Amino acid sequence: MRDVAVIGVGLTKFGELWDKSFRHLITEAGSKAIFDSGIGGLEIDAMYVGSMSSGRFIGQEHIGALVADASGFSHLNIPSTRVEGACASGGLAVREGYLSIASGLNDIVVVGGIEKMNDVGGNAATETLATALDQEWEAFFGATLSGVYAMIANRHMYEYGTTRENLAQVAIKNHANGALNPFAQYQREIKMEHVLNAATVAYPLGLFDCSPVTDGAAALVLCSLEKAKKFTEKPVKIIASGQASDSLALHERRDICTLDSTVIAAKKAYKQANITHKDIDLAEVHDCFTIAEICAIEDLGFVKKGEGGKAVEENITTLNGSLPVNTSGGLKSKGHPVGATGVAQIVEIVKQLRGEADKRQVKDAEIGLAHNVGGSGATCIVHILEAI
Amino acid sequence: MGCGGVARFWREIPQRYNLIGNICGSCNKTFFPPKEACPYCRRKSMGKMQDIKFSGKGEIITYTIIHSASENFQKQVPYIMAIIKLNEGPKITAQIVDCDIENIKIGMKVDSTFRKIQEDGYTGAIYYGYKFRPCNVLVTNNEKEKCETK
Numbered sequence: 349m350r351d352v353a354v355i356g357v358g359l360t361k362f363g364e365l366w367d368k369s370f371r372h373l374i375t376e377a378g379s380k381a382i383f384d385s386g387i388g389g390l391e392i393d394a395m396y397v398g399s400m401s402s403g404r405f406i407g408q409e410h411i412g413a414l415v416a417d418a419s420g421f422s423h424l425n426i427p428s429t430r431v432e433g434a435c436a437s438g439g440l441a442v443r444e445g446y447l448s449i450a451s452g453l454n455d456i457v458v459v460g461g462i463e464k465m466n467d468v469g470g471n472a473a474t475e476t477l478a479t480a481l482d483q484e485w486e487a488f489f490g491a492t493l494s495g496v497y498a499m500i501a502n503r504h505m506y507e508y509g510t511t512r513e514n515l516a517q518v519a520i521k522n523h524a525n526g527a528l529n530p531f532a533q534y535q536r537e538i539k540m541e542h543v544l545n546a547a548t549v550a551y552p553l554g555l556f557d558c559s560p561v562t563d564g565a566a567a568l569v570l571c572s573l574e575k576a577k578k579f580t581e582k583p584v585k586i587i588a589s590g591q592a593s594d595s596l597a598l599h600e601r602r603d604i605c606t607l608d609s610t611v612i613a614a615k616k617a618y619k620q621a622n623i624t625h626k627d628i629d630l631a632e633v634h635d636c637f638t639i640a641e642i643c644a645i646e647d648l649g650f651v652k653k654g655e656g657g658k659a660v661e662e663n664i665t666t667l668n669g670s671l672p673v674n675t676s677g678g679l680k681s682k683g684h685p686v687g688a689t690g691v692a693q694i695v696e697i698v699k700q701l702r703g704e705a706d707k708r709q710v711k712d713a714e715i716g717l718a719h720n721v722g723g724s725g726a727t728c729i730v731h732i733l734e735a736i
Numbered sequence: 737m738g739c740g741g742v743a744r745f746w747r748e749i750p751q752r753y754n755l756i757g758n759i760c761g762s763c764n765k766t767f768f769p770p771k772e773a774c775p776y777c778r779r780k781s782m783g784k785m786q787d788i789k790f791s792g793k794g795e796i797i798t799y800t801i802i803h804s805a806s807e808n809f810q811k812q813v814p815y816i817m818a819i820i821k822l823n824e825g826p827k828i829t830a831q832i833v834d835c836d837i838e839n840i841k842i843g844m845k846v847d848s849t850f851r852k853i854q855e856d857g858y859t860g861a862i863y864y865g866y867k868f869r870p871c872n873v874l875v876t877n878n879e880k881e882k883c884e885t886k
Contacts, residue, residue: 471806471807471810472807474804474805474806475806475807478806484748484769485769485828485829486829487806488853488854488863488865489817489829489830489831489853489865489867490802490805490806490809490812490815490817490831490853490854491802491817491829492802492804492805492806494802494804495800495802495817496800498800498802499798499799499800499817499818499819500798502798502799502800502842503797503798503842506798506842547803548801548803548814549803549804550800550801550802550803550804551800551801551803552800553800597829598819598829599819599827599828599829600827604797604798604819
């Protein structure tokens with residue numbers, strides 16, 4: 349396997365972008381990444397794009413080719429492939445790009461992630477997100493994605509004494525980080541009372557426990573490490589890519605409060621990178637709901653099972669804590685355009701490792717982890733990156 | 737349901753109306769919905785998977801109260817969804833009915849009941865299936881006893 353580096357990153361503003369189309373967003377993110385990388389464009393061997401549900405959100409499939417076309421590469425006939433794994437589509441696209449270079453097949457690959465979610469109404473978005481669940485045995489009976497995470501939260505509170513306030517603290521922290529991120533959907537801080545007084549979405553989760561419906565795109569340029577130095581002074585090496593699956597339905601899992609897919613993907617990634625969780629300086633984790641961040645820091649091994657709520661309470665995961673989590677604002681505050689999320693997480697890690705994260709900069713950050721989940725944990729992908 | 741039409745529902749009727757799952761003849765593990773093969777015994781289970789009808793009795797291991805629902809469930813909010821561990825082993829996601837929102841709790845003993853689940857628009861098919869209700873709302877003592885004994 350060859351070493352692979354990220355040599356360019358690009359991000360659109362995340363939010364309700366009524367004036368921007370799917371094509372516009374992915375082209376903007378892709379061009380930014382290409383300009384950032386220093387490549388011309390003609391060197392691109394392949395493209396991968398993560399999108400969860402363009403078919404339901406904008407009525408368009410076949411977006412591998414569409415993205416190449418919209419980016420002005422159709423006449424170059426560059427192979428372009430869409431990758432789908434629900435909310436983990438972006439992370440999976442990064443892995444496919446990574447594997448294609450590591451294998452020796454490609455030298456330079458552009459990876460994009462996108463979702464244009466606001467062209468449908470709120471109910472349709474809820475219904476589309478529920479397609480990440482088991483349609484026949486969960487959604488058919490009335491379960492929603494927020495409802496399934498709410499059931500994880502309720503059981504976590506029952507088994508480990510995690511409090512409603514612990515959940516709220518995740519949202520407060522992530523909004524505080526998002527307030528420092530000019531690309532975030534919500535750039536304002538919130539208080540405990542806002543979270544606790546918000547309308548209930550699925551008990552015990554309220555509106556401020558849920559990531560929003562977001563339009564946005566993100567892109568990376570990946571390159572074999574040996575060639576990376578030709579283009580950039582600051583390549584960031586992908587030192588591990590771990591992926592795992594689990595049952596589609598939450599009720600079939602070994603333990604309701606543990607995402608075994610995260611546990612296994614993280615184990616594989618730590619092994620490949622030859623490090624432990626103690627070597628991680630910062631992490632972007634999949635906080636689609638506040639409870640998801642609590643489970644993530646437990647399942648990634650940062651704290652013991654059941655102690656995630658306490659860790660948040662003790663400010664371990666804040667920007668100045670011993671392990672900053674979701675410095676970008678996370679899915680909660682930065683926004684969650686589902687297919688873009690896994691790619692955008694890597695964008696944040698790369699900016700941090702290059703020392704370009706401005707007010708959000710974690711001091712002396714050398715190794716960062718990105719954790720992207722599909723559905724309620726049926727798919728998980730963990731990437732670890734290192735500044736070189 | 738959105739897509740798939742009536743056939744997609746019709747072929748699941750044994751499971752949704754009568755809680756038919758299956759059991760591995762090799763290791764005796766039970767499954768709902770039925771599996772083509774036992775994931776633990778794999779090829780040893782081929783040809784040995786037997787249908788069984790579950791009792792419908794079980795215990796709530798977690799729940800939520802849904803306020804923001806998909807289109808077809810808008811009229812039902814707020815409603816309770818739960819994961820129930822059936823006495824025979826498998827876990828199942830379903831609505832809890834005949835129970836006030838204030839009274840729902842983890843550990844509650846429940847029994848399955850046959851209800852309308854959703855309808856495919858104003859003129860489309862009506863889909864039925866299982867929901868669960870607390871044992872203590874059952875009418876006769878006989879029913880209660882049956883529900884509470886494992």
